[in-house]
Amino acid sequence: MAFMTDRKRAIGNGSAKSGTMHHWNMMISSVALVVLIPIFVFQFGVTLGGTYEEVVAYYSRPVPAAIAVLTMLVTFFHFRKGVQTLIEDYVHGFARKALIITMICLSYGAAAFGVIAILRIAL
């Protein structure tokens, strides 16, 4: 026992047996977002309002493109987990399952569209 971490001992002990990993996923993605979101907000905020040429030129640069790609990936992963918690709290039965699956598809779909679009602009 002495060699086990606190997290390892907590895994599997909740009523659903799998909640610790969910919480841990939210924690690590939120740490990433504390860094990514402020940078993305200002970069996107400055770019929005520019012409097509200005926007494409800005996101052709590697740093804004990398920040935007990472923000898409981590944000939609964080949202996919967060919205699941919301649905689990307020929706029950078949609607719960259907809605969770729908939101997972929407999250990963939006992330894929965002990443591919940014890469297409950047490359």
Add this chain to the structure above:
Amino acid sequence: MADVNRGNRPLSPHLTIYRPQLTSMTSIFVRLTGNALLVAALMIVWWFVAAAAGPDAFATADAFLRSWFGDLVFFLSTWAVWYHTFGGVRHLIWDMGYMLDVEKSETAGLIMIIASVLMTIFTIVVT
């Protein structure tokens, strides 16, 4: 076993008769802002996809994002994203075992509200 004392036991707090507190309201708004940010997030994805597709598609998406409706969504979302970010930081602090008592939680809640409003004004002025 039939429960003969049904209805006479202490009940968990029902939201409709529960006195709102700073801690509960700031928590509810973290959930609300986090989920509501989907609208702005999907609009941003559309904007990037349109920019990748070409000038015509970009013009359509850009006009929508910069319409009065887009302005309203982004104004509210700017506050929401800052509020949710500070709310997340408060959760990370709690998870490390600090500021868990009511007084410090309420102080942190107040800081969240003030900081999110200030950062919203700052973001709108700068960008």
